[in-house]
Amino acid sequence: MTSSRLVLDEFIPYRLSVTSNLVSDSIARAYESLFGLTIPEWRLVAVVAETGGITQQAIGMRTRMDKVTVSRAAIALVDRGLLARRANAEDRRSHLLELTDAGRDLYAAVAPKALDLESRIFAAFDPQEVAQFMAMLRRIESVALSIGG
Template sequence: MPSLELDAFIPYRLSVTSNLVSDAIARTYDALFGLSIPEWRLVAVVAEAGEITQQAIGARTRMDKVTVSRAAIALVERGLMDRRGNPSDRRSHLLALTQAGRDLHAAIAPKALELERRLFAPFDPEEVAAFTDMLRRIEAAALALEG
């Protein structure tokens, strides 16, 4: 039976790489916009969705309820997001960006794309496409393991 070598263990490599990329992005978003990674994720998801519940954000981003809730509270307090009752489910609330939130997203999105471009510049477009496809397949396989 092969022994576990952490540096060659793919789930470990994914975690380390994800943390490195997230840390680089976090430094940029914090320095330029005063946003944490969870706050940025909420802004991005809500910008795409228009209106969305915190539960749906958690399911989409795989962030836990407490992280989503704290980020939403911070963004509402900063005037970047509105929170209102959900007419189709009175137990939940809908989040939507305010005009200030939409303006912030419009300022951040090009920076995010530039970070992505710089990160993947050493790779051929075909490699990036294959990598993206593999990440989606890994995600599907991990979801299947959940049951």
């Protein structure tokens, strides 16, 4: 990090991206084969499950996914009967997304698998290392947001 010469393999943003892609790809394969979900679709299901009713714009802000990705995932999930749209009393230009009964059932089936995958990925680390890693990720997010991320 102190060198003035860029070595891509040692560039932390690059390492974060590569690692994130590897983890996401392995999880995506599992979600796709088990539940027919893409990563953006799963993120929407999870966020909606955690929040109850939420707008697509709020999902984008929370997950850092772009508008088009959120919209496509929402359309696919509504078409599959996993999400429902209802009027947003606070803003008539937007809708709130909510899980349907089928969406809640799907979430109940996927969430344990997600936790199992996370557990398998981090099994080689002690809990204190994982806690420190999470704290560092949150600090990195905060700094990135403060510099215009």
